[in-house]
Structures are given as C-alpha cells and as structure tokens.
Amino acid sequence: MADGSAALKTVKTTCAYCGVGCGVTGAVGQGRSVSVAGDVVHPANLGRLCSKGSALGATVGLEGRLLEPTINGKTATWAEATALVAKRFKETIARHGRDSVAFYVSGQLLTEDYYVANKLMKGFIGSGNIDTNSRLCMASAVAAHKQAFGADLVPGCYEDLDVADLVVFSGHNAAWTHPVLFRRMEAARARGQKHVVIDPRRTDTAEGADLHLAIAPQSDVRLWNGLLADLVRRGAIDRDYIAGHVNNFEQVVAMLAEVDQSVEAVAADCGVAVEDLQTFYDLFAANARTVSLFSMGANQSAQGVAKGLSIINAHLATGRIGKPGACPFSITGQPNAMGGRETGGMANTLAGHMDFAPEDRDRVARFWGAPDTARAPGLKAVEMFEAVRDGRIKAIWVMATNPAVSLPDSGAIREALAKCPFVVVSDCVETDTTAFADVKLPALGWGEKDGTVTNSERRISRQRALFPAPGQARADWKIMADVAVAMGFDGFGWSNNASVFREWARLTAYENQGRLLNLSGLSALTPEAYGELLPIQWPVKADGKGTPRLFVDGRFQTPDGRARMVPVKPRGPAEATGDAFPMSLNTGRIRDQWHTMTRTGLAPDLCRHAPEPYVEIHPEDAEALGLKDGALARVTTSRAEAVAVAKVSDRQRRGSLFMPMHWTDAFAPSGRANTLVAPRVDPTSGQPEFKHTPARVRAYRETWKGFFLSRSVLSPPVGTDLVWRRIPQDACQQHEFAGRGDAVERDALRKALTKGLAGELVTYEDPATGARRQAWVEDGRLVAVLYMTTTGRLPPRDWLAELFAEETLPAEARSALLFGRPPGAPVDKGSMVCACLKVGAKAVNAAIAAGADTPDAVGAVTGAGTNCGSCRPEIARMIKALAVTSKEPAHVG
Template sequence: MRCYPTAVSTTCAYCGVGCGVRMQPQAEGFTASGEMSHPANLGKLCVKGAALGETLNLTGRLLQPEIRRVPVSWSQALDAVAQGLQDTIRQHGPQSVAFYGSGQLLTEDYYVANKLMKGFIGSGNMDTNSRLCMASAVVGYKRAFGADAVPCCYQDLDKADCVIITGSNTAWAHPVVYQRIAQAKKERPEMQIIVIDPRHTATCDIADLHLPLRPGSDAALFCGALNAMREHNKIDSDFLQQHTQGAEDTLSAAQRWTLAATADFCGLSVERLQAFYQIILACERLITLFSMGINQSSSGVDKCNAIINLHLASGRIGREGCGPFSITGQPNAMGGREVGGLANQLAAHMGFLPEDVERVGRFWGSNRVATAPGLNAVDMFRAIEEGQIKAIWIMGTNPVVSLPDADRVRTALARCPLVIVSDIVRDTDTTQVAHICLPALGWGEKSGTVTNSERCISRQRAFLPPPGEAKPDWWIISQVAQRLGFEEAFSYQHPADIFREHARLSGYENEGTRAFDISGLAQLSNQQWHEMRPIQWPVNANAPLGTLRLFSDGKFYHPDGKARLIPITPRLPVNLPTIFYPLVMNTGRVRDQWHTMTRTGKSARLMQHISEPFCQYHPDDCPTAQQGDVLRVSSAYGWLLLRAQPDSLQARGSVFVPMHWNNQFSQQARVDSLIAACTDPLSGQPESKQMPVRIQRWNAAWQGEIFLRDQHAMPPATAYWSRITQQGVTHFTLADSAKPTDWYDWLNQRFAIEKWQSQTARLGEHGFNLLAWKNGELQLAFYAHRDRPVPDRQAVISAFSSPPGGAQRRLALLGGRAGEGKAARGAIICSCFAIDEIAIGDAVKQGCHSVQQLGGKLKCGTHCGSCVPELKKLITRQLNTLAVGDNR
C-alpha cells in the first residue's frame, strides 16, 4: 500500500459537515478515526468516514492522460486541451466554452479554474454541481442578508430550545450533525425536535413532532407559522424596526395563511399544525436546519426565504442557539461559492456589477474579465445540445448521472465537439463520452482547503503519494492557462500560493462591505498554511481568530445594513401528478453511499446495508408487488428497474428512490433520467424532489445471483442487473423477462464454464443452481429461480477464499447455504461492525431489549450511531413477535 509512515490529520471527503479525520497507517493500509480536536465533529465519524481507508485502492483509477481512450503523455494531453480551447474560442468566441466544476474540488483548484474561465478566457460559463444542491440557499441568503452568509454554527445546535429539521433525512445524509442533535436532546430532554418531511425517515427517531406535509408545500407551512407569530404577538417589533426592511409587506402576505388554509394546503391535520405552532411560539432559541428537500425545488429560493422570514420576524438570529441553518451536501460546496464557482458569481463573493468587474480585473491584472453571468448547469448542458457551447471541461463530477433529464445530457455531450474530463476514475457514465481524460489526484493524495456548512475552513492534507501520472487539478489548469498565453497569472508553484492570493482578494477593497473576508490568512507561510487549524470566516483584522456566528450586532450586508424580509407566495411543484403518472417521486441519499458511488462503491462494507437500487412505496400504491420483486418506475422522461420496497410508513401517493446508482453499478437505475429539467427561476436549481411517476410490478421470468472470481467480469446481458461490491468477488443480482432454454449453455456462452468442473442442481421448472471450480478453487456460483433466490451471500463469498471442501459442504453451497453448524446471516444493519438482523433478533430474544443492551453484547450502534433508529425498530418488531407467541 502506498502510504506515509505517520498519522495525518485531514478533512473528510464526503458531506458538508466537514469532519476532521485522523488517518493512521497500518501494515495493510490506513484506518480512519475522528479527529478529537476538530470543531465540526469532536472525534465522531459516520460509517462512510470510518470506511475511508477502504476506498484508497487504485482499482478503476485513471492513471494516465488519454485522448479518445488511448494513453498519451501529459505534454500531448495539455497541448490538445489548450489547442482545442484556443481553436474553439477563435472560431466561436469565449462564450462557446464552458467549465463545470464540483464540490469535490479543493478551494485552491476551484480558484484557479474560475480565474482562468472568468478572468482570462472572459466567459461567465463556469458553474458547478453545487447548483444542484445549494444554489437556492445562496440566493435566499443574498436576498435576505445581502450576502451568501450562513449565520449559524454547530454549537448553536447544542444550545437551541427547538431544532426544526426540514427537507433533510439528517440521520442518513449528515449523520454526525444528527448525532450531535440527538446527544443534545439526551442531555436536555426538554429540547424539542420537529421533523418536517413527507417521509417517515430515520431522522424521525428523535422527533417530538413529525409533520408529513404534502410534497412541495413547505413555503406555505412557514408562511403559516409566520402568521401564527403575528396572531400571538410573538413578533420582535424592535428588531424589525431597527434591523430590517420589508416586514409590513411580508406579514401582510402571510395573513392569508390561516391555520385552516395552511393545514389544507400542506395536507396536515389542524391538531398537528397547532402543535407545531405551539412549540415554536414558546421557545426562546430556535434553529431551522434545512437542506435538499427545501433547495431542490422550482420555488426553492422562496422556501428558503420563508424560513429566514420566520427567524428575522422573531429576532431569533445572530445569537446563541438561533438561526436559519443551511447544511450543505458536499465537502467543499461553500469553498466553491467563495471563489465564484457558480455562474452568477465572479470571485470572493463579488458579482458582475461594473465596479466588481473592474476591481477583480485590476487585482488579477486582466482586461478580459467576464462582464455578465454565464449559464447555470441546466442551461449550460442545453446550450451544448443546441450547439452554442462547443467545448466543455468537466472537473470531478458526473453530470450524466446527476443532472436532470440525464439521458438528454448524455446525448448532448456525445454531440459536443470537445469534452474534457478531469477525474480520478477511468470509467464513469461521463468519461464514456469524453474526448480527453485527465488523471487528477484524489482525496488523500492532494493538499488544499475546504469550507464546511458553518463557514469553517479546514485543511485536506495528503498522506498518499501521487499514483501513476495523476496531478493536482490546480496544476493541470495552470498548465493549460500557460499554454493559452497567461503564464504570469498562473505561475503557481504550491497550493499555498493560490490560497494566499484568494485570501488577499477576499479583503481587497472590502472595507467590511463583503461578508467573505479571510484577509487575515493572506500572509501565511507555506508551513503555516500546512499546519493551519480549522477556522471560521470572516478572518480579518477585526476577527483574527475567526467568527463563530454572524449578525450578532444586527448589521447585515445590504447597503443600508438592514436585512430584508421577502413577501412569499407559495407555489406547488411545476409538475403535478396526473392520471397516467399518479405518484410523486422523491429522491435522496441512503445511509452508506455517496453521490454516484465512485468512492463508496469500492467498499464492500458500505454495500452491505443497502446493496441495490430500490423504490420505497406504500403497499396500497402497488398491491401486486412484494418485497424483493422488480418494479418498473416510469415518468414522461424515462423508466427504471428497481427493487420493490413496500413500507407502510411511506405516505400514500409518494415514492422514494435513491440518487446514487448509475450505469457502472446497475443496468437501468439512473434516477435523474426520470426527472424534468425544471428549475427555480432565481437560483437555476432543479426540482429533483417532486416528479410524477407511475410504478408497476415488472414481470420477471426469473431472478438470480451470480458470484465470480474474475474481478473484471462484466454482467450478463439481462434486463436487470446490479453489481454489489464484495471482497475478492464480483457479484451481480440479475433478472430477465425471458428464461434461457438451457441454463448451462446460457452460462457457458457468457463465462466459458466448460473449461471448469461444475456441479448443478435443477430446482423444478424454474430453478437452476451451478458451482464451477478449477484446481479446487471456486470460480463461479450461480443461483436462479422464478422468484428471487436468497443465497447466504457470506457463505458463498467465503467459499471463494477457501476450498468448498467435501461433498456435504459443496452440496450445502450449491443450495446457497452455509455448511452444517454454521449460522446463516441476515441483512446487515450495523455496517461499522457488520452485525446482521438475525444476530440482532437472537440477542433480543436473549434479553437485550434496548439499544444500549444490544451495543453491550454486539457493539452495534456504539460507533457512528447511524443504525440506532433501525435497531429500535428491530427491537420493537422482535418484542411484538415474542408477545404474539406468548399470547398463543
């Protein structure tokens, strides 16, 4: 394993919580643990963070530049990129070029990319996948405060009297923040937790109140809450008069949202809505934690401002335990916003006002600075389709999976004359349509800074040497810039050079008019930058140690120093259910996976909890389907094949589908191929949470599972397949609409099993199992049946690392079972310690009737805590089963 000899403190590669991680070298690699001194997590890690050491192998890595899939030298690749961009600009102008970045980029990488595009190429067409998650929050904050400035910090979660969690399954999407709230609730039971979500999620486990509102009706709910504050004289008139504008019009607009009108619009009972009002009216310190369920909407900005209005009107902002808190989805989404990564930003939180353009031009020494915003993500890829954009450079993201109307995006890129992709993975849905692929350094190999949801800047430090010919993104971009003739402006020798320039620009002619200011870090030496401790911006002469929370002095960033309340007219989603598409599809994350799985998909541990793409729905919405069937989920834009997951806690009329699976892991499961490219007119953020669909049981002639020793085996050509990462084995689940005439021939055509010894079992008309081995080593195990076969996966996988043994053991394995005396394993619930539901059920039978008792016996729930809600459900279910048995 490529490693350094000492432990390294760095920052996690995943969500916007921004946890500090301690990477400790071991004989066979690295183990990850929480950094005790990091303020974001105080030593805690979720299971994804804890498994970071399992994702560092070089399997599937892009290790050499390629042009049309042929390896070339860096000189050839960089020349081709520069020549391609130069020719495009010469023939079609700078607006024919676009860059598309990622929250996976470090701030230093982002800064250089934005500088090249907007400062020297002169086009505003630099956007980022942050457009898909946080753009509405950005505009909401700017409308209210005059700046993209999150006012809160994580410490506020510890101090709040009430925490509203809306548009976020925080327990799964931001587990460390969720555990922090859960701990605060444990220490102060009087603290109230309100979860607002159409779904009953794991986050509801700590909720005092769950509001399962109508999908997309959030703005009305918060307008109703604002009106209730007015009716009960809970408005802070002094604060409004001294520190805000727009209160009168905003309160007037909210008056129509009476208790009855709000309950009707949101699909809530009057009693439940009254309970919500009573809690928030009574509490002194209120935090509203919001995320994708608010932002990913055609009216996401208004939803954000409806939340912010509530805090401004009650004066619950700028003080301990209070504020509207947007929690970001990516590790450096905020860092990208700082440098101007969004198309409507220039740099250092400046826009495209003439004075900003002139200022940035003087600082950069360029007379080519873009003078107007460029195209946002959705419009950018439309412009590629329409032939307006002729060249695009995609950095560290996978838009063929993550953008709405994803099939159209793939088609557009396939037609684009020049597609450049910088990535760490060779085969993604996006690299498949690239002309030039550039190998970038990945997490653990690159050095720079990231900024988390509470404005805390942290260091990501390298602890691995560069693999193959991979290079830092900032170096790649700088080399292209120099070939384009901008040598002096891009002569960086070290990422600290870039950070210092970024910090200087943040304070350049600022005078307190811009919220983002880290000029206090502009003089750091390379060594000081390397050793830099986490710090929250602003960091300047007035706040040399950083700033915990904003607006404590009641001063905001509009020219008059006052915040703005915005009158809101709530709107439902653009696309509403129809007779043909009667259900609303919600999309989101699962507990142990991340984005498009290029990193988490490498870890067998992280594939144990949920191993296949699924559709969760209320049983009454598709009564013909059962658990484990294959469902066809369709919209006007496409269709998917997913595992059926009926759940009586899922609201009628609504389904949930995860966002992670792609063509590298499943045949037909890219959820964004179903979603219309409808966007918020102010933020450009897509409406990813409310797409009308229909679901129906897909008639599979057979279902199966195949395990192969070949680590590079491709799936057989079936209508449904999903790849499940396993240690040392390639594993696919399968289903098809037609049964082979001869199973053995079907397998032999695909895997040439005739060269091996084999043993088969025919299970009636529809079942067929087969084992194949060579020199005593298992090569292939196959299980097929009319219904879904359920082999003991761990027993099968273990047989690949040890000979199947005697006839009895081989017979058991042929039946998909462990040998005699070996207990079968169920679905994994605790990924940290690989504890399955059968072991948990047995422990409950033996007297472990609480999460604490289970943890003492099995360790489950004692590390990251993400499985605790599921453990509680299993305990309740097992105890109910035991009670029924006793009554009999």
C-alpha cells in the first residue's frame, strides 16, 4: 500500500484488563503507536473488544512510566538496586525471622512472574507471606471451590453461556464488567435464554433482565438457601446424581429445616416481592441448563464463602454441573487472577493447587530442591498490611498493584507503608503506592510483557510484546530472579520466559496422582512452540489437548471423588448500620475504567462516561438530605470522609449508596472510595466486605467553584476543605475545583495554578458575583483557561477543551473566552454514551426521536452500541425514557 501500512508488524496478544481474556491483534506503527483490534479467531472473544480493550492503543505511551531504578528517589543502576533489595531482605530475615518480610503481588502479573515470586518467597525465603490483590476479588470463590470440589476448580466454559436456557447473575454486572461475554448472552436471549439478576442495585445488567431481585445487602445466602429448600419441597432435585456423586446432602437439608424457608419468609428477609421470588424459584426449577455467574457482588463480603457455597449447593443438588449449559461459574476480575491462583500466589496455597499438608509441602520442596519451603500459610492481604503497620513485617515488596488505593481502609495502608523500614515497589508506572517506596524498580507494561495468562474459563493465552522494553524496564520474573541470585539462592537461572513456563508446567505434572491442574502436555515446549502457543484450556494432558469442561464424569478432586455440599447459614452484615451511620455504602467498578486508572486514565475517551467520582443515592433519600443531582456530597464512615458528585437515581435501593473505587491522588484525592471501607473480612477467605460499610451522606455546600484547563497535568495544592478532580481531555487536562473557604483561599489557589504561565493574558472579573475568567495565549495558541465563581454558573467545558486542539486561536474565540460561551450556535454532544465510537447522548436521543426504537436501530443510525455493546442497556433505557416522556399529556397554559 502506498501509505506504508502494509509493512506494519502485526502481533497477536491478550488484553490487559478483565478475566474474559480477550484476544487482541496489534498493528504496530512508528514509535509506540499501535492500532488495536479484536482477534477474530481467539475463542474467548471471537473478535469483540469492550471500550477499554478498544482503547488500549491510547494507553501505551510513556507518560508516568518508571524507566529507571531509584533508591530513595535517586537514580541507581540495576546492579545497585538489586544488591540493596537482596541485602535488606537478607538482613531483615537474619534479625527478625523469615516471616518479617512479605510480597504483595497482582493479577496484572503474568503466570511466569507469579511462579517466580512464589518460588522465591515460599520456597527459598521459606515464608508463606506472599499474597495477591486477587484476595480482594476472588478469594471467597477459591475457598468455596476448595470446600465443595476439593480444589480451586472452575467447572464451566464460555460455551455454557451460549447454550444455557437460564443465566443467573449473582452480584455480577456483566454489562459493564464483562461486556464481551454479555454480548454472547444477549445473542442467546434472542433464542429465548432467560436472565435473572440478584443485586441490590438496578445495574445495566439488571435493567434488561427478565427478573431483577433487588435484595437487601448481604441477604444472598438466605435467598439461595430458600431456593434449595424450595427445590427439595417440589422434588426438583436430582437424587440419582446426589447418590452417585455428592456428600452431605442430608446435613444441608437438616440445616435448612431449622428456620422457616417459606417463600414469604425468605422474601421478607431478602426485601423482595413474594411474586418475584416465586418467579425465580419457578425459573430455576424449570431450566436444567442453568448457569449461575457469581462475581464481586457475591465474593466481596464477610460471608463471601458462604454465598459461593450456597450457589454451588443448589447446582450439586440438581446435578447441574459438568454438563453443557449447566454450572456454577465464578467470573474473575483480572487478566491473570486465575494464573496467580494456579501458581500459589495466595498466602494459603502452594503452587499447582497444592496446600500446606505435609505431603504437598514436601512434594513442592523436593521439586524445587528447597528444604526450607514454608510449612504454614502466610498472612492474607488485609492482615499482611496490619502486620506491616504494627511492625511484625519490616520489609515488603509490592509488585504491579496499588494497595494505597485499592485496599479497604486505605488511609491505614498508607500509614503502614510510611512506617515500614523498607518498601520496594516494582511497577511500570508511578502510583500512590510508589510514593512510599525506598526502592522503585521499573517493570514492563502491557505491550512489552511476554508470557502467559489464564482467563476465567481456564484458558491459557499468550501475552506478547508489541514494543521493545522502554528505558531500563525489565520483566517482573527477571527482576525477582536476579534478586534471588543476589540473595544466594540456586534454581533461578532461567535464560528466558519459556524456560520458566516449562518448569511451572513440569511442577503441575510432578507426582500428580489426581490433581486436575495438570499441564504435562505443555511441559516440553520449545521456545519456538511457546512463542506460537495457541489458546488452550487446562487440564492439558500428555496428548496436548485441552479440556473445556470439568466434572463431566461426576468425579471431583476429593479423597473419595465425590463433591461436598456444605451447610451454610445466613447472617447479617459484618457491621450494622445505626443512628450515626444509617446507610449502607457499596463500592465497585464503572463501565469504562479499570482498577486505579493507571492505564485507562491515559485514554480521554474512557473518562467521558463517568468523568469524576460520584455517589449514587435514591431520590427519596436525596430529598430527605437536601441533596440535588449534580451537587457535591460528603460521604462519611467510621474510617474516613470523601467528597463526590451526587447522582440521584431510583436504580439505587432506599438506604443504600454506591461509589466507584477507581479514583486516586492523581485524579481526585478527595474522591477515593476505599478509604471509607472498613477492613471487615470473611473469616475463611480473608476477602474484605467492600459491598457494605455503614455510612452517612450530606451536602458539601461549597462557597465557590471553578475549573482550570491547561496543557499539562497539575497537582493543585489541597487545602483543608478544597476538592479537586482531574479529567483528561484530548488536547488538555481539565481540573475542577470547589471549596468552602473565602477569597483568600481562592486567591491562593489562583496564584498556585497560574504561576509561571507565559503569553498574553485575557481577563474578565466581576466582584459582585465572584466571577473570574482568565485565558493565556502564546504564539496564537491557547495555553490555559481559568474560570471561578461564587454565585454564578460555570459554562460548559467541552468547547473550551476543543480550543486547545487549534493551532491558532480564532479571533472570535478570544472574545468568547471572556463571555464564557462558545461563538455561534452551541454544539452540545451531551454526556458520552458510547465510548468506543464517541457517540454522545444528544445524537442518541435525536436518533430515538426520529424513530429508532431499539438499540440495534440506534446503532444503525449512530454507530452507538455496535462495538462492545456495553452501552446498549443505557440506550435501551433512553428509548424507554423518551417513550414515557412522549406519552405525558401536554400542559395547557
């Protein structure tokens, strides 16, 4: 081709985000440019990508990257940094014992990285103190799997979602968190698949479901136990399957009989209508091909293990497991949460789905040649940082994660890191956590990493490098292996990542007398075969073939080969609401952001749909509290306080609040949600209760507000009562401010923001309203814009942000800057609906008004919803809202 695009290097890799594990094709251009598309032959996504995956190409720049090792903030060589980490860890162990050190790792690591981390800490340092941020996501599902199946085994595969007749979403907002899978289930709905959503919030997944059970917080176990009791009553259980393959059924039935399991009693306890609950029971009983998806809403609870077991109990009692379209299905949140679970990334497991039973521990020790292999589990995430805070852990290495934001009670996490004598952070970017590091080690990011990940259906896929390593960044496994060698340990001299993978695969097959996690068919891969490895589901036996579905033969990984039903009793939230904190705060994710925004925050298009922190509240609660939609609100718990924009919505339960967890010091320091969350955990899994924290909310009542647009990222000074948020735009950075102070506070902020700005200054000021409009123009280009007011309204920002893309500022725009409104007819695109194709609400509503009465029809006109489809529920809601409005009688005046 004349434009040279035929010469682009094309690389097949795997997405950096959720556990769907989508295949990605990257066409690499000049520098670090890349055009991203879905891999049409990857079985996880068949070419589809969500809004986040579609925007991967906008996130591969070097903004904010760690590119060289540092020691106490000063540049160091790799040799110096490696030697210091090894020395300090060895000295700490010598003085205080093996359990005085810890690793906190991440589902962003590749399987090879996870394996080396686990081998170093558990095998050669000899402590169990390695845990992963997957503890915050999937630990309760892991514990439930182990109790029921004998090991952490996910029975199903994505094909089950296609062929199921009923899908139950238990605390799983798939339309936002796993939209590629949700599109598959949307297609299945066209042939009659039914959807039931169990969630206190009316999410986008619930919006279009056949049935939504908006249960009271933490009443899941009561609901699922009630379902099982109903199935027993009506004879809808599979007694032959139970007799042949399941233990403890009678014990579970006896436990159920201890309380009233009538539909009326269960409905009352769960806060749902009797008719709706009966409909759920009827649907479950009638559809043998049922998949029950459970995710964060079920797992993130002080009774998360019980929730998982109550779901599994219903499937075991009906024989709905190991069959096409029938299984309990835990959906993971991170790209390699599964790979981490396999390799022993959690503190209470060893590699290869082995535990700390003496025979397992000795087997792993023999394989590694590591007689000091840990003999007991280590500290789980929350208790690990408690140990850092109280001084039991004196050296910690954090890898590829941001606990200063993501852990509950994150203010206490910051205190712990500040007090810790030695903190190492290896990451690809600067984060809130790197601020506490004595040593920072630059790691490879997505697009540079090379290795494997395992998705939610046990499918191993390759992540491949698109670009060479930037600066001095290195692979995580190599960083750890070099430290291990510097500590004097043998067995870490791998020449490449393929040799790490081969060793890991051999371990899964070593003395394997029935462990289902078995990669023997991959244990002799040459570097070339590893490089070309196609997606494959484990187990992979010696014949090299994968396994889509587990337990097809009714055999489980228990001593007698039978599954175990486990009696679980419902109980209330770990911390009850009361007069001081009468509301229940639920935290979670939003559609277009990922974790703590270190990657997605670089893509302006992903910041449009929900540009700043918000708290969702029911209209009746908002009215009682004097909160208006769009106003700032203070959310307070016993742990901390945050400020967010009030979003008044009847999709929220009365008495409940919802806040997204993504924002950080770099984007909105006063809007961090997890600082509010109490560190209550499930006693078995150690997973925190993110979905319920007692809280109260009230209006912020700012005395002034403003915004500042500039070409560079700023870190504005944070006053005692100053709120700010940063929103990336295509050609500038938008900084929003509000405060409760006086003119002195406003003037101090203005001076701090504008210090050093050059060029022509255009100014308008009105002391009567406290309005100030200032713009800086240099060489004909707009440099910065500042607007402030105490009583008036602020103008729209979009047109101002677009002026930064102009090479020369038009003459009419100069005067418009002072008037505070765009020249000519205003063009308002409305809020972003479709992030993939940049379609705003105005265009969608115009299409609806012109007759487009389905999401497909809107997509045909505007393109919205035709890529990942995560906006389709919102489009359907807009169609319904406009239809209701058009039917309202006109007012006669």
